[in-house]
Amino acid sequence: MTQETVAATSDAVLDREETMSRDELEALQLSRLQHTVAYAYDRVPLYKRKFDDAGIHPTDLRELADLGKFPFTTKEDLRLEYPFGMFAVPQHEVARIHASSGTTGRATVVGYTKKDLADWAKLVARSLRASGVRPGMKVHNAYGYGLFTGGLGAHAGAEALGCTVIPISGGQTERQITLIQDFKPDAILATPTYLLTIADAMVKQGIDPASTSLKYAVLGAEPWTEEMRHELEVTMNIKACDIYGLSEVMGPGVAGEAVETQDGSHIWEDHFRPEIVDAFDPSKVLGDGEHGELVFTSLTKEALPIIRYRTKDLTRLLPGTARPAHRRMGRITGRSDDMxxxxxxxxxxxxxxxxxxxxxxxxxxxxxxxxxxxxxxxxxxxxxxxxxxxxxxxxxxxxxxxxxxxxxxxxxxxxxxxxxxxxxxxxxxxxxxxxxxxxxxx
CATH class of the missing domain: 3.30.300.30 (ANL, C-terminal domain)
Incomplete structure (x- = not known):
């Protein structure tokens, strides 16, 4: 770890939930999980049907392991309930709506209450802070704005952290380069392949990508490898960390990587309960360290609670390091639908x-x-x-x-x-x- 990295991490003020013991965290998870499954059963007709068909009731959830008895939620469920059938609150309580592109079928629609948006911003801020971003830094946000959750989710989190946000969005690569040179941001938020595009375009313009003001990159929205991290860090003289999320679960900020360890994203388990299931036989819940499909249950969402959502992302759960109570995700090796x-x-x-x-x-x-x-x-x-x-x-x-x-x-x-x-x-x-x-x- 460089002296600069030590300095970037030593002044971080962590949320109380980041410093809990594992026992404290799991007690919080159980309480929130019991509330969430009952809340979803009472307010979302799909969940009442699914639970009843499976012969399971929210009162059957007495310990965390009981979650494995409950049915999964899939992207197809969200498509069948299009547009607002998954919402657990009346329309006037929905503060914002996001949706997928719908390029492979009917779009999946997600909603947020004001509390959901505040929680989301807090978790993105937590993720950015873990990755080395600090209050007062200028943050160049090259995630796409609009119905895609990346742009607005990252923007709100950076503002919540106390950063100055440059909301450039995706595309317009030459303009991106001009603003990076002129505004001198400290950090950039983008997909790894788009940051690579920016670096290549700089070289073509005769600009050394390692000579910019950028120190940190927080990258997500697509799988990337350690080899890609090395390529970007060497080319741009930055520290590059992962941020993970998906719209059906929240958006970016479900998990974030710590700059001092760079060993996988810590899942913010005070808000999400992760599981790994066998990708070919999802009825089998796998233990930590075993490779399979990542499944998430939300613990605090109001507008769209999600129970055992099959992400199709393939990874494994590992013990926490920089945030010991919060388990880490191994690198996403792919998606089952990209296989x-x-x-x-x-x-x-x-x-x-x-x-x-x-x-x-x-x-x-x-x-x-x-x-x-x-x-x-x-x-x-x-x-x-x-x-x-x-x-x-x-x-x-x-x-x-x-x-x-x-x-x-x-x-x-x-x-x-x-x-x-x-x-x-x-x-x-x-x-x-x-x-x-x-x-x-x-």
């Missing part, structure tokens, strides 16, 4: 990123194309990846063979590798699309 099954092998984009960024000749910019050549029954995966500017075509061809071999060794499936020119692949303006499924539709 590619290639010739019987499960593969995630983050695995390709992890392998590619260990090969110096290759850049972090890649796409995965799935095809099924005419007359063939087997799918073909092609990794399209840019070589770095300083690497020759011949050097990149050798790196392509290494990437092919490493994917075969570490993932267990063969693929093609197509090295493309620097700057030729689509850049992120927010969340980046990695997978292009070009197989014929059935």
């Amino acid at each position: 590619i099954i290639l010739r019987g092998v499960n593969l995630f984009p983050s695995q390709i990123e992890e392998i590619a960024l260990r090969i110096p000749e290759l850049s972090p910019h890649f796409q995965l194309e799935l095809t099924r050549p005419a007359g063939q029954r087997m799918d073909q995966l092609t990794v399209k990846i840019e070589r770095r500017e300083s690497v020759t075509v011949e050097g990149a061809a050798s790196a392509a063979k290494v990437l092919q071999q490493q994917i075969k060794i570490h993932v267990g499936s063969s693929c093609a590798v197509d090295i493309v020119e620097p700057g030729s692949l689509e850049r992120s303006n927010g969340k980046l699309r990695r997978i292009y499924d070009m197989r014929p539709k059935a």
